[in-house]
Amino acid sequence: MGIITVDKSDHLFWLGRYTERVYTTLKYYFQSADKMIDANPEYYGEFCRKIGIPNAYGTREKFLRAYPFDETDPNSIISSLNRAYDNAIVMRDYIGTETMAYIQLAIDDIHNAKNGSAALADLMLTLDHILAFWGCVNDMIDDEQIRNIIKLGKGLERLDLYLSLDLPDNDVRREYRRMKQFLAKSKLRYDESVINTVDNMMTDDPLNHPNLKKLLRNLINE
Amino acid sequence: MFLPQDTSRQTISGLSIHISDKEDYCVSEDNFGNKKLYGLIEGTHDRFNVTISGEAQTGLDIFEEYTANPSAYAFLKAQTPLTAAGDCIRKYHRNLELEKIAGDYDKALCMMNTLHYTFTYDTEATEVHETAENALALGRGVCQDYAHIMLSLLRMEGIPARYVVGMTLGEGASHAWVEALCNGYWYGFDPTDNKLVNADYIRVSCGRDSSDCAVIRGNFYGCVTQRQTEKVTVSEKEQEHD
């Protein structure tokens, strides 16, 4: 294909970001739901604080229902998945009908889970299809430029979420190294001073998660 | 943006064109014979200026153009959404009793004359995209409305007619009038001033109606409010004798 316009690079980047957001928040949702069964029924407040969304849920039951399934809530998982779809559907000729189908399947899964009786277990299919989507990106998209932009979006989103969720420093450092590879390969324009500062901060022990997060949000100005 | 050009009645010389900071632009001719100047500015900018100046020698003849093949202009007999006749124009047309007048040229004169005295010049009454029918119903409007109504009447008579944008002597804005094809000759009629187009007029462009020959047309990407001003200055120059 060879030619990716500014609009298209934007779609690819956000396709990466939103699929990652669905994947990692869904996994964290599973862990949190487990905690809320008996250990800490109020844990959803903590969940909202960490992930940086307003806690407008009120009860555990409402949270467990609304966070994955409420399409009117822009922070819900289904909303992120819809945004991923929005960015995928305009890129059919770049990523291919086969690859796109996995986003569609993930959406169908989440709707089925919403209407089914075992929501948590059914939601695992969404994870399966996001993984299949990424597999397809690796396997079926010839153009490495396209792959790199998607993966840059994915990497940056993951880093942002890991920092928000206070995951172990070593995981953060690993994801940062990965992200930097795709940043270079994607040839997207970015703020080099951010990378210089973050490079230095990555040697800190422990890492300053809030500052890193703030800095990295300015890496790519659109 | 349209550039004035040579016709039977006028010749244009010494055109100078300045477009903001831009050196290059394209020129093309459309099927009305208008010469169009256009281009693209990449990158952000907060203003856009075009200044065009030159000399026109006018009044060389009494018609704009002669055409041996009037059927080439058959499409100018068709009304456009802006000139389409409604009840109001149809009634006005009936009252003109044009069937009593023999030639197309004299019919056009009658339209111009009647319209001038029955329609009131008013810069507040009509909108930019007003239809001829609405303007006539209001009974008032600007040169564009006079021209659209007259076009509608001419076309009802099966006379090919076109809208003309140009300038007249003095300072102000651009002006509009009509041209009608009578016996192979295109004549200019100015119903606003009830005048046959003469040496005081410089012709810039023509089309089916005002939407074909807006003085300037363009668009941009961005979320800002736009302000547009237009200034036309025409002054007389002594004929040089050598």
Place this chain on the structure above:
Amino acid sequence: MKELIKNAETINRLLARYGVKFGIYKDGTFKEQLFPFDPIPRIISNGEFQYLEKGLKQRVNALNCFLSDIYGEKRIVRDGVIPEEFIYSAKGFLPPCDGVTPPKNIYSHISGIDLVQSKDDNWYILEDNLRVPSGASYPMIARELQRRSAPDAFSSNSVIDNRNYADMLKEVMDYVNTGGINVILSPGRYNAAFFEHSYLAEKTGAVLSTGKEIVCENDRLYYIDYLGRKQRVGAVYRRISDEYLDPMTFYEDSVIGIPHIFEAYKKGNVALLNAPGNGVADDKGIYYFVPKMIKYYLGEDAILKNAPTYLPYYEDDMRYVLDKFDNLVIKDVAEAGGYGVVFGSSLSKEKKEAFIQLLKSEPRRFIAQEVIDFYDLDILGTDGTQVPRKADLRAFVLTDGETKVWPSGLTRFSRNPDSFIVNSSQGGGFKDTWVLSR
């Protein structure tokens, strides 16, 4: 056939998986809907296809001659075959196109000709679509998926593969390309046919683009990548209508077009498929004159017949229309997509009177046609039985150096047993169309 019916559920699941949808605006919001698919194909024998092929080629060739004439010498008007008011007052006649010759002098590259078959087995042309006919992608992907879900149905029948549409389309784009890449220009994802735009881009290797990704500089078109590199564009298969194509020539407020693309086209620096201005030839009023065009330009009699049509513009026809009003279907020439169609018999007394008044005051605006007794096609009903429904066929005719007919087509059917309207926007579904190789 049994196998296809048995696997109806499977194929519907696959169609959903691949997002075979069309967009629709309901109450002001955009929704995507699956295009209902019926597993029982329309089958056209090889002999019948050869007949259709001959007739369709003839028709499209004449229509291309007509467009070239109208925007050129206008002989057909001068010779009195078509009255000039049917040309110059038609919304589709675009004066800016007058005198402009498109690359290789082809106006309608992709023509969608709608036909119906009557109970007595005759085919009739319903309408010509020479602007942006859509629908080829649906049978393409349906075939792909049906071969997967019911392979035996294909190994036991000799069905011509229709998945070559993308190659045919690419050949057309390459043929008129003036140097540069092929682009499919879409208004964007909120367009009813966006699935098709993106699917055809994927399958032809053309770049799917929106207007703002392309610029016109010095009368040439360029596609600009995110690193600022420019690539020349040589052919634009535009899926946006003429009015929106170029805000500098046509509708000024268009935000989906490309400013000055018309200048590049006029100077021969880019091919537009289909050419702007084609609306003058697929106007419902002009339809009446197509058999006369075939005679005039090709010196042949039309192979495929029009549905019997009357022009209230002519006094004789008006008298007939008023006389036989209840037996006729009246169509507003300015409308499309199944809108503006009135069956004389369906009107109440008051409505009928009001309509006749309108007809008398604007005769040029309407055509009247005999209601054709459709040959119904079976579809699979919700209870698993087969029920007959009205259906039409959109044949796709492609023109490059020669004119070719795609050996398939879009068969649309009405899901409502009492309706004649098959348009997807009005709830119709589609079938695959099989052309047999024997």
